[in-house]
Amino acid sequence: MNVLVCVKRVPAPGSRIVVTDDGLEIDTTHLGFTMSPHEECAVEEAVRQIEAHGGSSVVLTLGAEAAVEQLQHALAIGIDRAILLETDATGWDAIATADAIVEALRTEAANGTPFHLLLFGNEAADSGDYQVAVRVAHALGMPCVSGVKSLEVGDGTLSARRDVRGGAEVLTAPLPAVVAVKEGINLPRFPSVPGRLKARKKEIDRRPQAAPTARVETVRLRVPPEQRSEAQVLGRGPDAAPAVVDLLEQLGIVER
């Protein structure tokens, strides 16, 4: 089985997001970068599926050279090969991103690597578009299951579980298929030291991209007005307990 996993490099914001002066990007001067959380789980899931069923895995991202950091993280965990759709351009909306991924996958198929399972994160942490996986699935004529919290791959089919209101539902689909996963599907491992060393020796397959034409154009980013409140300090340490219980009574949480 060949498994593909798509990831995105995103800033790791702390308690507050700051926007650059031109209003078009997040000011990352004081921020680190990470892989979008759902996608960390997608990478772990790709490695587990290959461990269980055999085959090979590929991690793909679209972004600048710096995104090699996230590709190497995936390689260090056990992904076999990495593709960077290299671009410094902005304006990669969901449609343009999906188109670039589809083109790369057609190239892979033409070179003898058709994928049976395509894993994505349900939505990227930064843009939150909820659609790249679905668009890729439609373009390649594959079924797509979103919001997946548990995945079993059998002989030519998959079974996926996801949370819905009031419970969970189980869906089945034939392979090849696209699956968009949510954090919680697994607990991603940390890369080992030998894993990291091995990852650094693996070559990154770089494919330069032409600048995209965005259909959804970002005009400006802005931080919503902060809802600051002045906290009423009820006390310090365990001595504050009576004041806390008074508050619980006052709010009607417990009866007076």
Add this chain to the structure above:
Amino acid sequence: MILVLIEHDAGEVESTSLQALTFARGLGEPLRGVAFGDGGVQALEAAGGYGIEAGTHVRAEESHAVGAWAHALADLAASTSSAAVVAAGTDRGHEILAHVGARASAPFVANCIAAERDGDAWNLARQRWGGSLLEDARVGGPLTLLTVALHAVAADAAPDAGAVGVDEIEPPFSEDDQRVRKTAFEAMDTGTVSLGDARLVVGGGRGVGSAEGFGDLDALATTLGGTVGVSRAVTSAGWRPHAEQIGQTGERIAPDLYIACGISGASQHMVGCRGAKKLLVINTDPDAPILARADYAVVGDLHQVVPAITAELARRRTDDRHHER
């Protein structure tokens, strides 16, 4: 015309769809509601009070929902020359509109909080980072798909609502739409209060220190009849299951009171607890970012403060019993 997807539970319209209807009413075009499955007609009639002029009930089967539903919506958008399809920003709303967008080669903009027609284009404001950041965006083209961010617009009935003419259609049938099939539904245990519905949540973060450390929080939550929730640091450390995670990649909560213990207040977590009516923070660090959002605070070690609160609750209950005697 604008189509609005009406999500419903056996004919009862979801509150999030009422919010989406209120949003759509401000877009300046006549609205047609679209509801799927049993109870759809009833849902469309109820949605009339929120400003739809017409409704289409799609007699769909639940077992192959998304593909067939998206197919029906895309066909309907084309046959009615609709300028937009609007849905609530629920998992299902996002999923269906993504499929409609892929099918119709139309742009889909998720989690909008405002929209304005500008010639053939839309000027939109939408949430990113779970709402920690807003984006003003512009999108053109004959068909645009929008989801409305949850709880960003208050549901408001239309002042001049009339009767709704409902037509019924069979969903278009294609083999491809049937490939994803629902084979089972597992209902949640009755008696458990889900985080999303809990009136009181006791939250724990990295400051709890270990899996065992949650004993103090479990005891307080049990005493108060509340539910325990955690930050991402806690699930990443494997101390608690992911189902308990509050945040951008976990659950959104809206309790009367959220007691956040040993949580610093990263934006990933704060977008999950924005719906709490009141926030009580228990933290050793008086400068923790979460305090900027707190209504009440206790500065101190949660492992001393939380058991003291549980003990004080028990003491007062015992006193009450003595009084009753």
